[in-house]
Each structure stands twice: as C-alpha cells, then as structure tokens.
C-alpha cells in the first residue's frame with residue numbers, strides 16, 4: 018500500500034496543488050492530511066474545499082482545534098515576542114476569515130487515524146498521540162519515540178507539526194514526520210509531501226520536495242492583510 022501524506026498545509030493552496038499533482042504521478046493508493054489547514058497564508062477555505070472535494074481524510078491539528086473552538090490562542094510554540102505577535106495576528110486573521118463550512122470540517126476531524134497495511138499497524142496524528150501541540154523533533158531520545166509507539170501499539174507512526182521532515186527507525190518501528198506542504202521549516206522553501214510505500218518486505222519513505230509559485234502566495238499574503246513577515250517566511254522556508 019502506497020500512501021501520500023500531506024502535512025501542515027497552513028492555507029497555502031498553491032503548494033498543496035503542486036504537492037498533490039506531483040504525488041499523483043507516483044499513483045498512491047490513498048492520500049491523507051495531517052491537519053493545521055489554516056494560518057500563515059490566506060487560503061484556508063480553498064484548502065478545506067480541495068481536501069473535501071477529493072475526499073482526502075485527515076486528522077485535526079492544534080491550529081484547526083483552536084480555530085474550531087474559537088480559542089484565544091492557537092497553542093503555537095513561540096521563541097520570542099515577535100513570533101508571539103505574528104502567531105496571534107495570523108490566528109485572529111484565520112478565525113475572522115474562516116467559513117462556517119471550513120470551521121465545521123475542522124471541528125469534526127478525528128484526532129487520529131489507524132489502519133493496518135501489509136500486517137503493519139499504522140497510526141496517523143498531528144503532533145504526538147495525545148498532545149497535538151508538542152514538538153516531536155528528530156533529536157528526542159529513543160525512549161521518547163518508543164513510549165509514543167507503545168501508547169498506540171503501532172509499527173508505523175506518521176505525524177507532522179514541526180514542519181521538518183524526517184524518518185527514524187528504532188526497534189523495527191518506523192517514525193515518519195511528513196514535514197509541511199505549505200510552510201516548510203527546514204530552510205527549503207519547496208513544498209513537501211511524504212510518500213510511504215508499505216510492502217510485505219519493507220516500509221519505504223520518500224520526501225518529495227516540489228517547487229511552486231512562492232511569489233504568487235507571498236503576494237497573496239500581503240494583499241490579504243497578513244503581515245509581510247509570513248511572505249518572507251515562505252521565501253526562506255522557515
């Protein structure tokens with residue numbers, strides 16, 4: 018079974034279209050998304066429509082949950098006062114512009130998806146199994162990885178939230194961070210989609226990096242009233 022995983026799209030419809038079209042060439046059996054559909058770029062409703070129209074199943078991110086519940090804060094981790102201010106502005110913008118339909122979609126997203134493929138138990142969630150805003154970076158100790166896997170008795174764990182793709186294998190378990198479609202954070206501005214090919218013999222992972230029209234989205238960010246800060250972040254892939 019070959020799946021294509023769309024992590025953290027964050028309102029970037031151009032990146033999503035490019036990622037989807039490219040992944041389609043590899044003929045995946047199914048697409049999944051990992052939530053965080055709005056924020057940072059202005060096309061939150063277009064992103065939701067795209068996923069709904071193609072019946073792409075996915076899980077709820079912390080941003081989706083906070084928007085759907087009309088919270089005061091997005092639950093995003095920040096490093097300084099500027100980041101905090103920017104996160105607050107983007108969150109307020111998204112809450113104002115999100116349609117009722119998109120909000121209902123976000124509200125009803127499941128926290129997790131589980132299935133079995135070729136005898137492997139696969140588990141998808143946004144950030145970690147039981148906390149959707151905890152950053153699970155590659156450098157966490159192996160014990161953390163194994164504790165997470167034990168919580169769901171899973172063999173293949175697929176998640177996002179950090180916007181930095183990686184795969185790590187420990188004790189015959191595969192831990193796959195799918196990266197971010199719409200706001201990559203690893204210094205590479207190209208969109209990212211993870212292709213996970215599960216066969217009886219192996220679990221193969223490929224992170225496709227796909228160029229898209231960053232300037233078109235950067236211009237839309239500025240036109241929308243979102244801070245220029247986010248346009249620059251898209252250009253830098255940070």
Ligand SMILES: [Fe+2]
Nearest residue numbers: 053078079178
């Ligand atoms: Fe997130």
